[in-house]
Amino acid sequence: MLFTQVVETSAAVAATRSRKTKTAALRALLAQVTPDEVEPVVSWLSGVLPQGRIGVGYRTLTALQAAPADDPTLTVAEVGTLVDRIADLSGPGSTGLRNELLSDLFTRATAYEQTFLMQLLGGELRQGALEGVMTDAVAATAELPTDAVRRAVMLSGQLPRAAAAAFTGGLDALSTFRLELGRPVRPMLAVPAESVESALDKFAGDCSVEYKLDGARIQVHRSGDSVWVFTRTLREITSSVPELVELVHRLPCRSVVLDGETLALTDSGRPRPFQETMSRFGASTAHELLLRPYFFDCLHLDGVDLLDLPLSERLASLERVAGVHRIPAVVSPDQAAARAHFDAALERGHEGIMAKSLSSPYLAGRRGSAWQKIKPEHTLDLIVLGAEWGYGRRTGFLSNLHLGARDPDGGPPIMVGKTFKGLTDELLRWQTTRFPDFESHRDDHTVYLRPELVVEIELDGAQTSSRYPGGVALRFARVLRYRPDKSPADADSIDAVLALLPTRGRNTTTQE
Numbered sequence: 050m051l052f053t054q055v056v057e058t059s060a061a062v063a064a065t066r067s068r069k070t071k072t073a074a075l076r077a078l079l080a081q082v083t084p085d086e087v088e089p090v091v092s093w094l095s096g097v098l099p100q101g102r103i104g105v106g107y108r109t110l111t112a113l114q115a116a117p118a119d120d121p122t123l124t125v126a127e128v129g130t131l132v133d134r135i136a137d138l139s140g141p142g143s144t145g146l147r148n149e150l151l152s153d154l155f156t157r158a159t160a161y162e163q164t165f166l167m168q169l170l171g172g173e174l175r176q177g178a179l180e181g182v183m184t185d186a187v188a189a190t191a192e193l194p195t196d197a198v199r200r201a202v203m204l205s206g207q208l209p210r211a212a213a214a215a216f217t218g219g220l221d222a223l224s225t226f227r228l229e230l231g232r233p234v235r236p237m238l239a240v241p242a243e244s245v246e247s248a249l250d251k252f253a254g255d256c257s258v259e260y261k262l263d264g265a266r267i268q269v270h271r272s273g274d275s276v277w278v279f280t281r282t283l284r285e286i287t288s289s290v291p292e293l294v295e296l297v298h299r300l301p302c303r304s305v306v307l308d309g310e311t312l313a314l315t316d317s318g319r320p321r322p323f324q325e326t327m328s329r330f331g332a333s334t335a336h337e338l339l340l341r342p343y344f345f346d347c348l349h350l351d352g353v354d355l356l357d358l359p360l361s362e363r364l365a366s367l368e369r370v371a372g373v374h375r376i377p378a379v380v381s382p383d384q385a386a387a388r389a390h391f392d393a394a395l396e397r398g399h400e401g402i403m404a405k406s407l408s409s410p411y412l413a414g415r416r417g418s419a420w421q422k423i424k425p426e427h428t429l430d431l432i433v434l435g436a437e438w439g440y441g442r443r444t445g446f447l448s449n450l451h452l453g454a455r456d457p458d459g460g461p462p463i464m465v466g467k468t469f470k471g472l473t474d475e476l477l478r479w480q481t482t483r484f485p486d487f488e489s490h491r492d493d494h495t496v497y498l499r500p501e502l503v504v505e506i507e508l509d510g511a512q513t514s515s516r517y518p519g520g521v522a523l524r525f526a527r528v529l530r531y532r533p534d535k536s537p538a539d540a541d542s543i544d545a546v547l548a549l550l551p552t553r554g555r556n557t558t559t560q561e
C-alpha cells in the first residue's frame with residue numbers, strides 16, 4: 050500500500066466531526082491493507098509510532114528542510130522499515146546516521162506526506178481519542194463483534210496488536226488476549242454522581258463505598274519473585290517505588306494483580322499533596338517520602354483471572370491477599386453510613402468517595418456507571434491549548450490558559466474557556482519555562498501549544514456561549530494542578546462540559 054493513502058485517510062478523518070464518516074474512511078483503508086501492514090497503519094492513524102518515542106524532536110525535524118518529492122511513491126513497508134532503523138540507532142555516530150535516514154525518508158516524501166511525518170515523528174499527531182472509532186472500524190472491517198476487539202485492546206493496551214490479531218486470526222486470536230502478568234491492563238474508570246444518595250439509590254445499596262484518595266493510581270503485578278508497578282497511563286515505574294515493590298513481595302501469594310491508589314502521608318496521617326506523590330514516579334534515586342498503597346481491587350490471584358467476576362468476589366480475594374492494605378471502605382451501607390463515610394473522607398483531607406456496584410465485573414478501560422465518584426466540587430481535566438502573556442504583576446510570564454475539552458469523536462480539542470485564576474507564582478514560572486517545548490506557533494499575545502498537557506480545573510459550572518466552538522463555556526474556572534499522569538486521551542470530553550449546563554437540569558454544583 051502507498052503511504053499517501055494513509056496520509057489521505059488521516060486527513061479525511063480529521064476533516065469531519067461525524068463518527069460515521071470517520072469510521073467509513075478508516076474502513077475503506079483497512080479493507081485494503083495486507084496483514085503485515087495492519088499494525089503500522091493502525092498505529093500511525095492513531096497518531097503513534099509502533100516503536101514509541103524514537104528520540105526525534107520537533108526541532109530536528111524542522112531543521113531537515115528536505116526538498117519534497119513530486120509524486121507519492123513511498124510505501125507503508127518502506128516507511129515502517131526506515132522508522133525501525135531510526136528507532137534502533139544508538140551509540141556514537143547515531144545522531145549523524147539518524148539525520149541521514151531522516152533526510153532519506155523526507156526527500157522521498159511529497160510535501161503532503163512530509164507534513165504528516167513531521168507531526169507523527171514529532172509526537173504531534175497523537176490521537177488517543179480516536180481509539181474508539183478505530184476499534185469500531187477494525188471490528189466492522191474484520192466482521193467481528195466490537196466487544197471482542199475492545200476487550201483485546203483493553204487487556205493488551207495496544208490497539209494495533211489487537212487489530213492485527215483480529216485481521217489474521219479472527220475471534221480465536223482475539224480470545225487469546227488474556228491478562229498477562231507483567232503487562233498492565235487499562236484501568237476501570239468512574240462517572241461523576243450527583244450525590245451520595247443518588248449513587249446509593251442507583252445500586253439499591255448493593256455497593257462498596259470507598260474513600261476516594263487524592264493520590265496516584267497504581268497497578269501492581271507479581272509473578273513469583275518478579276514485581277511490576279504501573280501508573281494510570283500504563284507507564285512502568287517499578288524502579289522508582291522500591292517500598293511498594295518490597296511490600297508486594299511480602300504478600301502471601303504466588304501471583305497477583307492489584308489495582309489501587311498510592312500516596313504519602315504527613316506525620317499526622319493526612320495526605321501529602323498530589324504533586325509530591327507524582328514526583329516520586331519520576332525519581333530513580335533517593336527519596337524521603339514513603340509511598341503507601343491503598344488497594345481497592347484484585348484482578349488476578351494465584352493463577353486465576355478475576356476480571357470477569359463480580360466485585361464482591363474480587364474484594365474477597367483482595368481481603369485475603371492484602372487485607373491490611375485495603376482502602377477504607379464500607380460494604381452495603383445504608384444512607385446514613387454512606388454519608389458518614391463521605392464526611393469522614395473529607396474530614397481526613399481526601400477527595401470524596403467512590404461507590405461501586407458489587408455485582409459488576411472489572412470493565413478495563415471503561416468509564417461506566419458501575420463506579421460512581423462523589424466529590425464536593427466540580428472538576429474537569431482539560432487540555433492546555435495555549436497561554437497568553439500576562440500583564441501587570443505577571444508581565445513576562447505565560448499566564449491566561451486556553452482550555453480545551455476532548456472531542457469524543459477523535460477530532461482536535463474543543464476550546465471551552467480561559468483562566469489564569471489559581472495559578473501560583475511557581476506554576477507561572479513553570480509554564481513560562483516549559484511551554485516553549487510544547488509550542489506549535491505563536492502570535493503577539495499567545496503561545497499556542499500542541500495538545501499534550503492536561504490540567505485539572507475546578508469550576509462552578511458551565512454556560513452556553515457563542516464565543517467558543519462547542520457552544521459552551523466554563524463558569525468561574527480556576528486551576529487546581531497539572532495532571533502529568535494523564536494524556537489528552539484521558540481528558541474530559543465536551544460531553545462532560547455540556548453535562549454541566551444548567552438547562553439540562555444537571556447543574557448540581559454541590560453535593561450537599
Ligand SMILES: Nc1ncnc2c1ncn2[C@@H]1O[C@H](COP(=O)(O)OP(=O)(O)OP(=O)(O)O)[C@@H](O)[C@H]1O
Pocket residue numbers: 236237238239240259260261262263264265266281310345376403422430
Ligand atoms: N477507592 C477508589 N477506587 C477507584 N479509584 C480511586 C479510589 N480512590 C482514588 N481513586 C482514584 O480516582 C480515580 C477514579 O476516578 P476516575 O475514574 O474519574 O478517574 P480520573 O479521571 O483519574 O478522575 P479524577 O480526576 O477524579 O482522579 C482513579 O483513577 C484513582 O486514581
